[in-house]
Amino acid sequence: MSPAPDAAVPAPAPAPAAPAGVVRAARTPWFDLTECAGHRTVRRTDDGTDGGALAGDAPMTLGTYHDLASVTKVVATTTALIRLVSDRLVDLDERAGAYLPAGCPEQVSVRDLLLHRAGLWEWWPMYLDPRVPAPRYPPGRERHYSDLGFILLGRVVETVTGTSLDRAVAELVTGPLGLDDTTYARPAGPEVAMSALDDRVEMRMLDTSEPYPVPFRAADFAGWRRGPVLGQVADGNAYHAFGGVSGHAGLFSTVPDLLRYATALSRYEEHDRLWRPEVAREFFRPGPDPGQALGFRTYELVLRDETVTVLGHPGYVGCVVGFVPGRDVAIALASNRLLTPGVPTPTDALWTGLLQAITHRSRTA
Template sequence: MAARTPWFDLNECTGHRDAAGDAPMTLDTYHDLASVTKVVATTTMLMRLVSERLVDLDAPLSAYLSRSYEAITVRDLLLHRGGLWEWWPLYIQPQLPPPRYRPGRARHYSDLGFVLLGRIVAAVTGLRLDRALAELVTRPLGLTSTTYAGPAGAEVATSALDDRVEMTMLDTGRPYPVPYRSTDFAGWRTEPIAGQVADGNAHHAFGGVAGHAGLFSTVPDLLRYATALSRYEEYDHLWRPEVAREFFAPGPDPEQALGFRRYELDLAGESVTVLGHPGHVGCAVGFVPGRDVALALASNRLLVEGQPASTDLLWDDLLQATARRSRTE
């Protein structure tokens, strides 16, 4: 984990990047970002496209996609208020199911919403999502170690022991009661997963390139990304500052901005808002707009037998460590 602030830098690196415990973790190890993809890729690309007036946050999805979603807007999906199912095994049934909830009524965190947002980016740019990411985010921000579908280097952390998490979700119907079982799919991975995205939909249905998951990156690149977002006004050649501020503002749910999650933190005796996102495999990124504060967490928490520590818990440890250090510097 790492933090960059005006007062101090924080770096801590321990553990191993493989299941056998033979290869040590380093700050330059590549990690499966999982849902951190939702902000580093999809949200940031949309922030650029909105700035260029190519996407309207309040337009219905049907303005960009052939399928009719008249009651759901781009803003709804970024706020996780689109009413879509939280998750669905698209490698078994490729057709997205009808909404599970009434759109706009309440926040229901949804991978499917970001699958659709990724499709909107591709439709508007006319590019495959990985090419759009390079054009809109990674190349302009100098993120040389951030890529879809696989790591850019050989030193990659194992993401998961196998596909057991999704097999268990299907066989128990928890946390989402989808009408399928693990026996309905024949392509399960049974060996440790390294260099492939762990997320089943991203890997099995989309070849590693999707709006909700698929990115790999390193701690230095995550810090570079977070630093750029914290200094967003210096990047007005990429996005309009007023659009960035709209993306950063709280929505109907105070903990959720447009794409970004919001965390309150006492930093150097002042209450600030950290914007960011965690990922299932064990990574997270965050920044404080206008304050030159960047945070990054990268772990492979799933490489344990039994119940692993949650990413939210690991992320809170970094937030609190940063808060404590800020009070002593």
């Protein structure tokens, strides 16, 4: 049926803009895939106003460092906990509060936090209010993806190891796995992808109360970054509240290092000097909610004529890492999708495109 002549016809939603630069890589038993295109930084070609034109500047390379954002949740925090559980220093079913001096609801377990079932707020501007607020939902009943849960898990790692989170991750994860390019808050070398144009995303979240109705406005904070975010973590809590080091965000890495990480997790049984394989398998096992294991997100991937489960995690800035346990399949994606005055392409869309490309290659290899 056509609308009446005087009826308002909604304007079509603007098409998402492609990232300035993308690196895609996969390692499988049948083929390797490596693609690198575009630019790691951009510059304005107008008066600098919002919505103005941008042009690519420095080229993207395989050696470019990227802001991993929430990929930190698995590469750093979840993997550190696999080691600590393997060493019997952390019990998944123990109250998280047993490892923390304060800030965690009494009935919430470490497992609840890893499954995003703690009932916590999804997001809270801790640079404005450093306290973890009371749960938004009944704990233990259903999944609500939460940065706050992984902020608390990072604190669990610090408490149990008796050292700072960045040092604990270096000793438990990046050092033993040879991830020389993976570091908190201090990307080595000059080749760093620009993470964002400025702090506009979080400013908008506060001013619109979307997607979370927090009781603050952008004017309540004076420390916003008004220029390009380069070599600093884009996430506001990680940068403004935690000095670039947190359990939910803060890591920088390169795509080759992400592949090394994913390969190690796919060959987890070969690393029994680091973790007990049965503990790793428990982390890899599907949880009670679709698409969620302990810390890891899950995805379906068709390889030749079978469907396998990829474990991994996306990051808001535009990176994803994934692996298939026991199958020697490692996948990594890095982009700077936020470098656009328009609507950025969602990270999940970029990841889906890579998984589809892997499916196609597997059928023709």
